[in-house]
Amino acid sequence: MTKDECFFLGKIVGKFSFKGEVLIKLDTDVPEMYLEMESVLIEYNENLVPFFIERSSLQKSTLLRVKFEDIETEEDAEDLVGALTYLPLTMLPELEDDQFYFHEIIGFDVIDATHGNIGKITSINDSTAQALFEIQKDEKQILIPMNDEFIDKIDKENNTIYLTTPEGLVELYIG
The missing domain is CATH 2.40.30.60 (RimM)
Known part of the structure; x- marks a missing residue:
């Protein structure tokens, strides 16, 4: 193993x-x-x-x-x-549909309410005070705090997570 x-x-x-x-x-x-x-x-x-x-x-x-x-x-x-x-x-015990283990969401598409598809989750950085989604969009890395208030929906069946991020956060990375 x-x-x-x-x-x-x-x-x-x-x-x-x-x-x-x-x-x-x-x-x-x-x-x-x-x-x-x-x-x-x-x-x-x-x-x-x-x-x-x-x-x-x-x-x-x-x-x-x-x-x-x-x-x-x-x-x-x-x-x-x-x-x-x-x-x-x-x-690992089964989780509710609105919960996830970090390893489960690697590769998920991230759909932001304002910007649409902002990339794929490549990893979770949990070495900071607040865990971060590490998202790859073309050549850029986007870091979004894993905050329950930002997560609208987790669609495990379609490997997609839907977020509503604060104004200006995604723009920091993609202009």
Whole structure:
């Protein structure tokens, strides 16, 4: 399985006990959803390796305390600290029609209420204070904040997202 077929679950941030338990900082708003997992994929030596879970519990809301099979000592656990964890995309819960996962909308056409088709979404930049749609229009990149007030409709069937952007925002990029 490759990273393209997976979503980022979290990062192993520390050891928990001398019995090989680790803490995974989950990248989710709903950590309870991940209490019943049988396994996770851990990025190890540039490969995704399945690790099977003996038991898990939540610690302080978004920290998942995990005991993996065959990780028996503090030294074994130390070897995993800093590793990234993933799950197959098929394990993502279904969302409502007006909701989306970032990876789902890559390649969607963007129709602005004023300017019509302003390009295709090439990626989502979520490293800023507010996530941004990165849209490619010919040779230009357009950045639009992912603001619920701007999103009119998401048409997953036709791979199109409809926006009403503030006056002047699109003009910054396309003149």
